[in-house]
Amino acid sequence: MSETQIPEEAPVKVAAKLKPVIDVRDVVHSFKGRRALDHVSFQVGAQSLHGFVGPNGAGKTTSLRIICTLLRPQIGSVKVFGHDVVYDTREVRRRIGFMPDHFSTYRQMTVFEYIDFFAAAYGLALKQRTQTIDDVLALTDMSARRNDLIGGLSRGMQQRVSLARVLVNDPQVLLLDEPASGLDPRARIELMEILKALKGMGKTIFISSHILSELAELCDAVTIIDRGKIKYSGSMHDLLTKTGQHPTYRLTLDDTAADVTSQLEQLPGIIQIEALTGRPEYRVTFDDTVTTTNALLRQFLEWDLPILGFAADRRHLNEAFMDLTERGVK
Amino acid sequence: MLHGVATLMARSLRMEANWLRAHLFRLVFVFFIYFMMLLAQVSSLTKGAPGLDFFTQMLWLNGMFITLGGISFFATAITEEKEESTIGLLMMAGISPVGLLLGKSTSRMIQAVLLLAVQFPFTLLAITLGGVMLNQVLAAYASLLAYIIMLANVALLASVVSQRSGTAMALTVLFLIAYSFLPAIGPAITSVLVSEGMLSGQGTEWLAQGLTWLSESSVWSVLFYRIPNSQFSDAIIGPQVISNLVAAVFCFLLSWLLFTSFALVEDAPTVSRGLLFRRSGKVRWLSASRAWSNPFLWKEYYFLAGGDGLLFLKFVLYGALLPILLGFHVWLQKYNNSSYSDPYADTPQLHLGIMIAAVIIEASIYASRVFHDEIRGQTMVSLLTLPRSIAEISYSKVVGCALGLVPALVWIMIDIVAFLPKGISTLGEILVNPQFWVMSLVGLVFLHLVVLLSLFVKWGALPLAFLCTMMSFQCCPLLAVGFMFAGETDELARAIVIGILWVMHAVSGFVFQMMIHARLYELGSK
Ligand SMILES: Nc1ncnc2c1ncn2[C@@H]1O[C@H](COP(=O)(O)OP(=O)(O)O)[C@@H](O)[C@H]1O
Ligand SMILES: [Mg+2]
Numbered sequence: 114m115s116e117t118q119i120p121e122e123a124p125v126k127v128a129a130k131l132k133p134v135i136d137v138r139d140v141v142h143s144f145k146g147r148r149a150l151d152h153v154s155f156q157v158g159a160q161s162l163h164g165f166v167g168p169n170g171a172g173k174t175t176s177l178r179i180i181c182t183l184l185r186p187q188i189g190s191v192k193v194f195g196h197d198v199v200y201d202t203r204e205v206r207r208r209i210g211f212m213p214d215h216f217s218t219y220r221q222m223t224v225f226e227y228i229d230f231f232a233a234a235y236g237l238a239l240k241q242r243t244q245t246i247d248d249v250l251a252l253t254d255m256s257a258r259r260n261d262l263i264g265g266l267s268r269g270m271q272q273r274v275s276l277a278r279v280l281v282n283d284p285q286v287l288l289l290d291e292p293a294s295g296l297d298p299r300a301r302i303e304l305m306e307i308l309k310a311l312k313g314m315g316k317t318i319f320i321s322s323h324i325l326s327e328l329a330e331l332c333d334a335v336t337i338i339d340r341g342k343i344k345y346s347g348s349m350h351d352l353l354t355k356t357g358q359h360p361t362y363r364l365t366l367d368d369t370a371a372d373v374t375s376q377l378e379q380l381p382g383i384i385q386i387e388a389l390t391g392r393p394e395y396r397v398t399f400d401d402t403v404t405t406t407n408a409l410l411r412q413f414l415e416w417d418l419p420i421l422g423f424a425a426d427r428r429h430l431n432e433a434f435m436d437l438t439e440r441g442v443k
Numbered sequence: 444m445l446h447g448v449a450t451l452m453a454r455s456l457r458m459e460a461n462w463l464r465a466h467l468f469r470l471v472f473v474f475f476i477y478f479m480m481l482l483a484q485v486s487s488l489t490k491g492a493p494g495l496d497f498f499t500q501m502l503w504l505n506g507m508f509i510t511l512g513g514i515s516f517f518a519t520a521i522t523e524e525k526e527e528s529t530i531g532l533l534m535m536a537g538i539s540p541v542g543l544l545l546g547k548s549t550s551r552m553i554q555a556v557l558l559l560a561v562q563f564p565f566t567l568l569a570i571t572l573g574g575v576m577l578n579q580v581l582a583a584y585a586s587l588l589a590y591i592i593m594l595a596n597v598a599l600l601a602s603v604v605s606q607r608s609g610t611a612m613a614l615t616v617l618f619l620i621a622y623s624f625l626p627a628i629g630p631a632i633t634s635v636l637v638s639e640g641m642l643s644g645q646g647t648e649w650l651a652q653g654l655t656w657l658s659e660s661s662v663w664s665v666l667f668y669r670i671p672n673s674q675f676s677d678a679i680i681g682p683q684v685i686s687n688l689v690a691a692v693f694c695f696l697l698s699w700l701l702f703t704s705f706a707l708v709e710d711a712p713t714v715s716r717g718l719l720f721r722r723s724g725k726v727r728w729l730s731a732s733r734a735w736s737n738p739f740l741w742k743e744y745y746f747l748a749g750g751d752g753l754l755f756l757k758f759v760l761y762g763a764l765l766p767i768l769l770g771f772h773v774w775l776q777k778y779n780n781s782s783y784s785d786p787y788a789d790t791p792q793l794h795l796g797i798m799i800a801a802v803i804i805e806a807s808i809y810a811s812r813v814f815h816d817e818i819r820g821q822t823m824v825s826l827l828t829l830p831r832s833i834a835e836i837s838y839s840k841v842v843g844c845a846l847g848l849v850p851a852l853v854w855i856m857i858d859i860v861a862f863l864p865k866g867i868s869t870l871g872e873i874l875v876n877p878q879f880w881v882m883s884l885v886g887l888v889f890l891h892l893v894v895l896l897s898l899f900v901k902w903g904a905l906p907l908a909f910l911c912t913m914m915s916f917q918c919c920p921l922l923a924v925g926f927m928f929a930g931e932t933d934e935l936a937r938a939i940v941i942g943i944l945w946v947m948h949a950v951s952g953f954v955f956q957m958m959i960h961a962r963l964y965e966l967g968s969k
Pocket of ligand 2 (some may be wrong): 290
């Protein structure tokens with residue numbers, strides 16, 4: 114049977130069958146006898162924004178360096194688009210853009226010269242380069258600064274220049290090592306906006322961070338690593354709902370509201386109510402097999418509570434992360 | 444305050460001294476001295492006073508090494524902190540200016556003095572070899588010590604007033620040129636001035652007095668003329684020691700005085716591009732062109748060698764040296780009325796010599812920076828993730844640097860072809876002379892060594908490479924013997940020796956390249 118005869122749902126099936134873009138298999142890497150990576154395996158799916166989270170020293174940078182061919186895995190194999198990082202180094206390098214965790218820019222060059230240098234280094238012809246540089250500078254919103262010296266730019270802008278450099282060979286997969294660290298909140302948000310736009314363009318983005326909640330909204334998949342061991346690798350949604358923890362929501366009331374802690378504790382399915390000091394705000398942990406957010410909300414309305422907000426609690430995510438990474442201590 | 448100084452000093456000392464490499468370095472240094480003694484012993488079979496031989500070699504080596512090493516070692520003491528904008532932090536930690544000066548500069552001075560101390564016992568042994576007296580040894584070390592202290596403090600002053608390490612080093616070099624050459628050419632200039640009638644009576648006396656004083660304060664005249672003299676009977680602490688120490692104290696006090704007004708100026712980290720203008724600026728023709736299809740070559744040409752503007756400037760300046768030298772030559776000759784030299788024949792020769800020196804110096808500077816700058820800027824990673832091999836990138840970079848040598852090379856050609864009598868035939872003779880090629884190979888191996896060392900040490904790869912090369916010449920008698928035989932008339936012996944030298948250098952060059960390659964890869968994964 115030829116493939117053209119497959120009915121409509123075919124695209125979905127094909128997508129599911131797509132090979133992972135990055136395939137890390139059983140990688141072990143030691144520095145002077147100390148294991149930095151201990152049998153690490155995970156996959157990054159095509160066109161996903163994949164977070165790579167772990168505390169400092171967990172092995173994120175080491176993993177990224179192996180994936181981008183700077184470091185050879187001592188045991189195990191890593192494939193990018195099916196190309197082995199050790200044997201097919203050039204093929205891998207052509208397809209990836211790696212942004213290290215420090216600024217790797219020439220301070221004495223202008224933004225334009227810097228991007229031009231790398232465009233030429235990737236073998237782009239002069240004509241093609243002009244267009245490409247315009248494109249990447251527009252994408253990273255650096256067009257107005259093209260003639261500024263890189264050494265005189267702010268950190269956020271230098272980071273965007275680094276990102277523009279990484280994009281210059283139109284890589285299908287971006288590897289970003291803690292791109293948000295050291296940036297002010299505004300620059301952080303701008304960076305995340307650019308990443309979303311890039312994802313929309315069909316690129317696979319693998320981004321490391323030591324803060325899970327920073328990536329929670331952005332990423333659709335996440336891998337958590339701690340002390341060289343993978344603690345979790347899968348969809349972000351699953352992590353939020355299936356970590357064995359009960360959902361925690363934050364109920365925010367108007368300032369005028371009286372204390373409702375005891376009232377809330379009476380509700381069916383409630384496991385814990387934590388009143389935040391100083392304001393009428395509660396962390397509501399409930400058993401989602403007994404009750405639902407809708408049922409709770411209905412009850413609150415019935416009591417005529419002056420509700421300002423009722424939303425998933427961010428701290429839950431951090432606790433999930435702490436829980437996953439701390440298990441290794443015991 | 445004292446606590447802060449002690450901490451800072453302890454920190455810099457620990458960082459530099461407790462470092463295995465530093466110990467290793469000192470060990471190698473001692474071994475080297477030991478070897479030189481052995482050589483002196485061997486040469487005593489043919490010559491009279493091996494002790495004196497060894498001793499003068501030691502003095503020469505120390506003088507060169509302190510000078511070369513001191514420039515980068517001492518002059519970066521404060522600029523290093525400025526470039527990393529850490530001075531403010533140190534001040535906030537409660538360290539006063541004088542504490543900072545002591546902590547940063549004096550600890551480095553102690554390092555240098557230690558190097559002198561480890562060799563002292565060996566040099567004392569020179570006395571037993573004969574030909575040297577204890578007072579000569581003591582006087583020599585006192586004089587070297589004073590020189591180190593002066594150099595360290597002069598460089599410290601340069602480091603305080605400059606914003607960047609390069610400027611501080613340049614200032615120190617300028618001082619050293621004045622310090623070394625003024626006493627030598629001073630008398631000639633005075634005699635000219637007197638016979639020209641520009642100077643008379645009191646003025647002459649003062650100038651002569653000043654020059655005598657200058658030459659007495661020069662470490663070179665003490666080390667190379669006074670001390671090796673077998674009739675040496677001067678005081679151990681001579682005028683050179685005293686004057687150098689006074690200069691040191693003066694420079695230190697001045698550094699202290701100027702520190703607040705110079706070092707504390709909060710300056711946005713400036714980025715210097717030399718003569719390379721931006722495309723948006725007014726001087727567009729001096730801006731970098733679009734990246735060439737070999738961008739590595741392009742980058743080194745514009746951003747290390749300085750691009751069209753600097754090349755043009757160098758060409759003009761090197762050229763201007765020719766008439767200046769000629770004028771000076773003619774002028775001097777008019778008053779020395781010596782007829783044995785012909786300015787019109789000698790000047791191009793002198794110019795040629797200077798141009799060759801310029802090529803060597805420029806090449807060494809490029810070699811010490813071509814990869815070192817990438818490491819300092821942490822930019823090696825982005826080069827190593829390109830779909831290009833390390834070899835391709837490295838050789839392109841080297842060629843890009845070599846473009847910076849073009850002005851000096853062009854003047855060498857002009858000197859030979861246009862100005863030197865029988866220049867072309869001499870050039871032909873030189874080009875077929877195997878010894879010339881051996882020397883060129885030595886130069887190439889030296890440049891490799893500079894690059895290699897620049898991948899390991901934070902600063903001072905150049906003097907270190909110089910020292911290593913000198914050491915290998917000294918320690919490897921085969922090389923020295925080979926050079927002696929390379930000038931031999933026996934064709935066969937000559938061919939064999941030169942063949943051996945060729946192979947030796949080619950092999951070491953190759954090994955260095957492999958090591959550079961491995962180190963670059965290693966640095967990329969750090
Ligand atoms: N070049 C190296 N030499 C020795 N140890 C290293 C080197 N690079 C990383 N390590 C060690 O490997 C572990 C993982 O480091 P890294 O991958 O940089 O962590 P992360 O990026 O998650 O903070 C750490 O314990 C670190 O000390
Ligand atoms: Mg890291």
